[in-house]
Amino acid sequence: MAQENHQKSSSFAFLSTFKSTFINNPSKTSSTITQTQLTLLNRTDPEYEMVKNLFAITPKIHGIVKLKMQTKLENKHEKYKKFLVNYSVRKPNTVTYKMFHGTKRWPLCDLLMFNDQGVVIKKENENPSYCQNHCGLCGILQQGNRKKCSKSSKKMWFAQDANTSLNYCEYGTKTKVMFVIDCLTKTPPLNVFITGNEKATLSRVKTRAEF
Numbered sequence: 001m002a003q004e005n006h007q008k009s010s011s012f013a014f015l016s017t018f019k020s021t022f023i024n025n026p027s028k029t030s031s032t033i034t035q036t037q038l039t040l041l042n043r044t045d046p047e048y049e050m051v052k053n054l055f056a057i058t059p060k061i062h063g064i065v066k067l068k069m070q071t072k073l074e075n076k077h078e079k080y081k082k083f084l085v086n087y088s089v090r091k092p093n094t095v096t097y098k099m100f101h102g103t104k105r106w107p108l109c110d111l112l113m114f115n116d117q118g119v120v121i122k123k124e125n126e127n128p129s130y131c132q133n134h135c136g137l138c139g140i141l142q143q144g145n146r147k148k149c150s151k152s153s154k155k156m157w158f159a160q161d162a163n164t165s166l167n168y169c170e171y172g173t174k175t176k177v178m179f180v181i182d183c184l185t186k187t188p189p190l191n192v193f194i195t196g197n198e199k200a201t202l203s204r205v206k207t208r209a210e211f
């Protein structure tokens with residue numbers, strides 16, 4: 001569906017650069033993803049526009065990257081979504097909320113993909129490498145949101161307003177990295193969604209913007 005179009009329309013795709021491993025399961029038509037796939041969205045992409053519109057005040061956006069997380073994380077999330085839908089007798093889109101999640105990152109992190117001037121620093125066929133530690137960006141990209149990485153008593157925070165998430169981003173840098181996360185809850189969140197349930201969250205998009 002749309003994903004193929006995104007890959008074609010993107011100015012470049014990171015699929016090949018991440019040495020993603022695909023394990024074909026003959027019993028299923030889809031393949032298993034063991035490493036997050038990143039695809040830079042074009043400004044003309046409808047999904048780019050959708051993410052941009054989530055910001056109450058549009059910042060200077062340097063890049064919006066679509067994420068396809070590991071299959072095991074995606075499956076857990078989908079299973080929990082089905083549970084919530086059945087439990088609360090609702091449709092899937094009424095238990096899913098797009099929320100922001102700010103994070104800190106290593107100043108020279110390869111996964112930033114752009115420098116402070118918004119210029120692409122990683123191009124197709126280059127191999128960015130994940131930081132070993134102290135980088136929230138690389139941590140989330142590799143493992144999803146983890147409650148053990150939270151400093152708030154193993155609770156993870158997500159906000160509807162990007163300005164709230166700014167407080168969790170790297171201090172003192174012009175550009176901030178923020179994720180857009182699908183959060184599952186049967187109760188509509190009032191600005192923030194706080195949870196210790198990892199499968200209730202799934203990263204969909206990584207943004208880099210000047211606030």
Ligand SMILES: [Zn+2]
Nearest residue numbers: 109131135138
């Ligand atoms: Zn990093």
